Amino acid sequence: MIAKRYEPFWKTTALEQMSPTEWESICDGCGKCCLQKLQDDDTEEVHYTNLSCHQLNIATCQCKVYETRQAKVASCITLTPNQIDDFQWLPDTCSYRVLHETKDLPNWHPLVVGSDKEMLRQGLTVRHYAVNEHNVEEEEWETHIIKWVHGMPEPYDLT
Numbered sequence: 001m002i003a004k005r006y007e008p009f010w011k012t013t014a015l016e017q018m019s020p021t022e023w024e025s026i027c028d029g030c031g032k033c034c035l036q037k038l039q040d041d042d043t044e045e046v047h048y049t050n051l052s053c054h055q056l057n058i059a060t061c062q063c064k065v066y067e068t069r070q071a072k073v074a075s076c077i078t079l080t081p082n083q084i085d086d087f088q089w090l091p092d093t094c095s096y097r098v099l100h101e102t103k104d105l106p107n108w109h110p111l112v113v114g115s116d117k118e119m120l121r122q123g124l125t126v127r128h129y130a131v132n133e134h135n136v137e138e139e140e141w142e143t144h145i146i147k148w149v150h151g152m153p154e155p156y157d158l159t
């Protein structure tokens with residue numbers, strides 16, 4: 001008799017069907033969505049900067065006010081399954097976006113690896129380059145626009 005192969009929940013459960021705990025665990029904690037963005041007036045293209053929301057603990061990539069974040073920062077967006085079709089604004093390494101687009105998580109994801117060590121090894125969090133937005137005058141923000149070094153990660157092949 002052949003044993004049934006275990007499939008992790010992110011391979012068998014659509015994002016829209018995940019429990020709140022499963023949904024939260026898909027966030028890899030990179031901190032990239034907490035970076036300030038600038039939109040081109042002409043093209044409407046969104047550009048990420050390396051300037052983090054002042055409520056981001058850059059060393060840990062954790063929000064300092066997570067439970068009350070939207071009351072503290074009006075522009076903070078809480079990701080929900082209802083917005084999946086709008087995920088294009090997220091960085092292309094964002095695990096919600098990757099899972100939505102490839103139906104799998106990247107091979108460096110903490111749920112796959114068991115820790116964030118592979119993310120840290122590959123420099124996939126903002127902790128090594130983010131600068132608190134309050135440390136830079138707004139007129140200077142354009143000079144902080146960045147391009148992500150990593151493109152879309154390959155899906156992880158468990159076979």
Ligand code: SF4
Pocket residue numbers: 026027028029030031032033034079090091093094095096
């Ligand atoms: S960019 Fe995506 S994976 Fe990274 S912290 Fe934001 S929601 Fe989580």
Ligand code: SF4
Pocket residue numbers: 033034053054055056057062063064065066069070072073076077
């Ligand atoms: S309030 Fe917290 S979750 Fe929201 S953008 Fe700022 S650091 Fe990120």
